[in-house]
Amino acid sequence: MALDLLDYPDAAISAQVLAEFYATALRRRYLDEHDAAFWLERLSLMPTVRVDTGLVLKGAVLSRRYQISYWDGAIIAAAEQSGMDVVYSEDLNHGQLYGAVRVLNPFLEI
Numbered sequence: 001m002a003l004d005l006l007d008y009p010d011a012a013i014s015a016q017v018l019a020e021f022y023a024t025a026l027r028r029r030y031l032d033e034h035d036a037a038f039w040l041e042r043l044s045l046m047p048t049v050r051v052d053t054g055l056v057l058k059g060a061v062l063s064r065r066y067q068i069s070y071w072d073g074a075i076i077a078a079a080e081q082s083g084m085d086v087v088y089s090e091d092l093n094h095g096q097l098y099g100a101v102r103v104l105n106p107f108l109e110i
Contacts, residue, residue, distance in 0.1 A: 012046055013044075016071070072091060076098045080101060088106040
């Protein structure tokens with residue numbers, strides 16, 4: 001399911017998620033630099049939500065409201081900003097609603 005998400009025509013990704021993907025892939029040695037760069041370029045073809053002051057402030061509000069990390073709050077804020085109602089993440093609780101945004105874990109075998 002995780003790779004299928006790349007083919008969703010209405011999907012978007014935040015600049016924060018692109019940065020986290022690249023840094024984590026290299027730090028944890030999931031991918032070498034060449035493969036990480038390949039996937040970063042592929043993922044960046046999706047519409048991208050830019051990190052700006054409004055998104056940072058909203059992420060902070062959401063992190064306090066839902067008692068989640070700032071980084072997860074910023075991802076939820078980016079989803080709201082782009083009009084998405086689903087965030088795919090393995091870090092947050094599968095099926096939980098954060099306002100109008102539901103979290104699904106794309107790595108679960110359902």
